[in-house]
Amino acid sequence: MKIKEAKVIVCSPGRNFVTLKIVTNEGVYGVGDATLNGREKAVVSYLEDYLCPALIGRDPQRIEDIWQFFYRGAYWRRGPVGMTAIAAIDTALWDIKAKLANMPLYQLLGGRSRDRIMVYSHANGATLEDTLEEVARHVEMGYKAVRVQCGIPGIGSTYGVAKGGKTYEPADADLPTEACWSTEKYLNYVPQLFEEMRKQFGDDLHILHDVHHRLTPIEAARLGKAVEPYHLFWLEDCVPAENQEAWKLIRQHTTTPLAVGEVFNSIHDCRELIQHQLIDYIRSTIVHAGGITQLRRIADLAALYHVRTGFHGATDLSPICMGAALHFDFWVPNFGIQEHMAHSEQMLEVFPHAFEFEKGYFTPGETPGHGVDIDEKLAAKYPYKRACLPVNRLEDGTLWNW
Structure with missing residues (x-):
């Protein structure tokens, strides 16, 4: 062949x-x-x-x-x-x-290690009240875990928060738009969000939050410590990870579980984080970290140090990646959770798939292969249109991490 x-x-x-x-x-x-x-x-x-x-x-x-x-x-x-x-x-x-x-x-990977795959979805709102309503809607849909992002008073736009009731899509313009960011306003407000979350939804719902690389290590340590009473499932991407040793400082100050890795491209990007047990979940993706072949190596290394998987699964990955990830999740022994940002009906029509969702859990299906295909004739009806991710500036104009 x-x-x-x-x-x-x-x-x-x-x-x-x-x-x-x-x-x-x-x-x-x-x-x-x-x-x-x-x-x-x-x-x-x-x-x-x-x-x-x-x-x-x-x-x-x-x-x-x-x-x-x-x-x-x-x-x-x-x-x-x-x-x-x-x-x-x-x-x-x-x-x-x-x-x-x-x-x-x-x-082919070795058979399944579980019966179903727990996923988390995204709930966001411009205000605290809007966010709580969105969380309630996802709980009604059956999700056992929800990533929560909320607009911050005094900041015009916030990562993860959709505008005008639309589905959140960060790549929102032909050329990068510029947003304004205030670490101080964010750090002062976010603990209030999770206090209200626990008051309304109790202790059983898994709550996740994405900082999106915007803090320094000591700021991330402060946030992790501040939200400890609300026992988050994880705090994601709290600092940029180019300096893996910086995570030692965060670890010294908080017991809030830490997750990172959606921007990693190889095992070397997370090797020290895993070996020194500075993180609890590795979020590398099949599509950005060299495919199934290398992701198996990352997962095996992580298993030695009690680190579990929590793969990125936003809609910037196609249903093909989602299907392959679910098969990987079914097999991998140190599975933690899988992100699920639902693709639109239009997207799923272009990519016929075998995976199924029910009450907060996925199964990948029994179709030979990874179970996802592409309808080329239908795909041809949707031509490429350039769309760029935004950039962030601090209130004084300094370029910052988006």
């Missing part, structure tokens, strides 16, 4: 997605997600100009060898563009291999 075709499909059914389709000479094909939010065309070029031509004629079942060929062979290792491209190839090859075995992907 040989690879005869590898093509990139770009579409925008509500937002931009990049899909890689690998076809064999025996007619079996696999698909992988190659979406890098706000930088989609960079991955398209890397695939079309460099990787796809080198795939032709290769044995699709040699997944590890192909992974090493593109990772080691490039010389310029790691980075979001390169690793997203490799992840797309890797996911498509695992899809093919599971189809050849006539089994769902989780079986």
Whole structure:
């Protein structure tokens, strides 16, 4: 069996997605997600100009060898563009291999470790009252865990909070918009949000919160300590993680569980965080961290240090990545939770899928492969339109972390 075709499909059914389709000479094909939010065309070029031509004629079942060929062979290792491209190839090859075995992907990985996969969704509002209403709506939908983001008085826009009742989509303009941020206002207000959350919803609901890399280590330590009485499931991305050692300071000051990793591209981005037990959940994604092949290595390392998985699952990942992640979640022994930001009906029509949601839990389905496909004719009706992520400035105009 040989690879005869590898093509990139770009579409925008509500937002931009990049899909890689690998076809064999025996007619079996696999698909992988190659979406890098706000930088989609960079991955398209890397695939079309460099990787796809080198795939032709290769044995699709040699997944590890192909992974090493593109990772080691490039010389310029790691980075979001390169690793997203490799992840797309890797996911498509695992899809093919599971189809050849006539089994769902989780079986090929080693079989399931649980009966269902707990997910968390997003609840946000411009005001405290709006946010509490959104949380209540998600609880009624059956979610056992909810990520809560709220508008901050005195700040014009806040990460995670949608405008005008629409679904939150951060890539909101052709060129980056600029938002204003105040760490002081945020730190003073957020503990009030979780105090009200516990008053209204009690202690059983799992509450998560995303800081989105906006604090310094000592500020993150202050926040983690302030919210300890409300026992969050986790505090996500409280500081940028380029300096992994900085997390020691946070850990010294708070017992609030810490999660990080959606922007990581390799095991080296989280190695020290895991080995020194500075985090509790690793959030790396299949699509940005080199695919299933490398994510298995990350999860295995994490398991040695009592770190569990909590993979990123916002709609900047296509349903293909979600399907593959759910199969991974079904298998991985140190599973923690899976993010679920629901794709629109339009998106799900373009990407037919086998996964199912019921009362706060997902199952990946029993379809051979990872269970997600792409309707190419329908995808062609939704052309790409450039959309960029915003940038942040402090109130004095200093550029800050978005």
